Amino acid sequence: MVWRQAAGVVARLLDADGARRGGASIKTLTLAPGVAAKKVTHAVVCETLKHVPILKLVLDDAGVALSDDVVPNRRRRRAEDAERAGRGEDAGAADSSGEEENGSDENDSQRDTSDVAADEEHASVVPRSLAYVLGYEALFGAGLEPDTSSDAAGPEKRTDAAAVVAATRIVVRARERLKSALKRRLKASKHGSTEAFLLAQPGGKALAAVPTHSRHARVNLLKTDVAACELELRRVFSLSPIRDPHVPDLLVFPPGCDLHDHRMVQDGRLILQGKSSCFPAAALDPKPGWTALDCCAAPGNKTTHLAARVGRNGGVLAFDADTRRLRRLRENCAHAGAMDRAAPIVVPERGDFLALNPADPKFARVRCVLLDPSCSGSGTAATRGDYLIAAARGEAIDVEADHDVDACGSEGIGSKKTKTETASAEDAAPPPRVAAARARVASLARFQTEALRKALSFPSAERVSYSTCSVYPAENERVVAAVLPEARRLGFELERALPSWHRRGLRGRGLSDADADALVRADQFEDDCEGFFVALFSRPTPPGAAKVAAAAAATEAKAREDLEAARATKRAAADGGSGVRPVYRAGAKRRKKRAAPLFR
């Protein structure tokens, strides 16, 4: 079962990367609901990908015939996702990627692995990704003991299982040849160990730099508080997380601590969320009772964080353009206790944020805006496994790369490149794959700039945060620099976000040093979290505030008048028109009628 699953994930990752569709990551695929033994599958996938460069060589040397992987087409994957969503299951994706699938639908007639498995049951070739997984297990892993865990599977899975059994036989027969081939390859390359061999391959150095981050879980203040949570974790579960020094409601667990099935995660008191993904709501710091606007909200990681901050007297208007992702937002908000039927804190709405009318009265009370738009997701490359995938494909991703494209699509040169590199980069046209990636970043930057302008245009907004999980200046500092003059005309200034956080914005990207210093950056290799960016705009007196205050005063005056009128009617009814006033019980308390809140 594990090998079959792992081979499916490896095939899909290598295919997704090759087709540059994005969206698929090791985490999302190995944590998906249908996957059994998630932790083991994840480990086998990572280790297999890491060893692909040597496995390719030794499988070839040992004469193991490989057939191409056939990956389920996009439409089928969507149908599977929809089916899972229908069963109320979470696809397991974190907010980290922020990537949209941008490829075209593949050929529907393309067959998937199970069809091919039937053909190959008795064949002498092994599907490539399955060969990598089995080769890894035979040479570096737990060995090739028969895997019987698929016995209980349905007919389709049994067909796959039969293919795995057939492939395992082939690889077991080739085991000694594989071992000799490995020895010969290491000797010929003069590398003393497989590890040294892998390090010397394209992308190998980046692979060695891939960090292991702590696990973070946010305490859901709608259901508990930090102290109670810590106490229960310690007493009942013998876990002693530490409090994060920068995000007050965040707990830090050791790397590898698997909390997915933990009771407090299951009941929504703890929410698994990366540290940097908590930065926007922490920086925005909305007060209890505020109304917040979350512009690109799904799947709702930051929405539930905002909801916990504004509390049950506040509200969060959550917009997203994608129906499927919005459904997940609803589920996540319900799980977090932010969508109680009687008094929901979060009000989700499907729609294009760019098309909203900020003058619409429903936004009159919006005091803070969180904008976390689609981005390249380059800050999550390490945890997404991009480096593993790149190394498996024999490509190098430069961990130092400072890919800089301005919002107009012209390319800037990263600060870490030398002059010679600059000259040669300008002379030579980039390869099509690089050119396509740059064009995509430029297009994202245009959208992000437009979205930030929109976010700043809400008349009562006092605080606006802009964030991405990208590390490219084009999507970060340059976007801020492009809108800053207009922001200032609207009365906003850049506020120093998360003042105690050490890593600040990059200098020399169209911003003054002081402005760059107001920004927050996180580095996926040097900080204990994913790569991230936050800018915080604030203004003391939003133009809409006076209007809102006047409207609130008018509402209160009207409520008072109504109350007086109601009392007068009651008095008149009680004295029956006789003019004799009723005697009230001494000391009886009268309840003051409160004006109904506008938001709900």
Ligand code: SAM
């Ligand atoms: N803030 C989310 C969270 O923390 O879970 C992640 C947001 S994700 C990076 C970007 C989201 O923007 C996607 O869900 C996408 O559907 C949405 N989006 C993209 N363009 C949009 C638009 N024009 N209007 C509204 N939502 C949009």
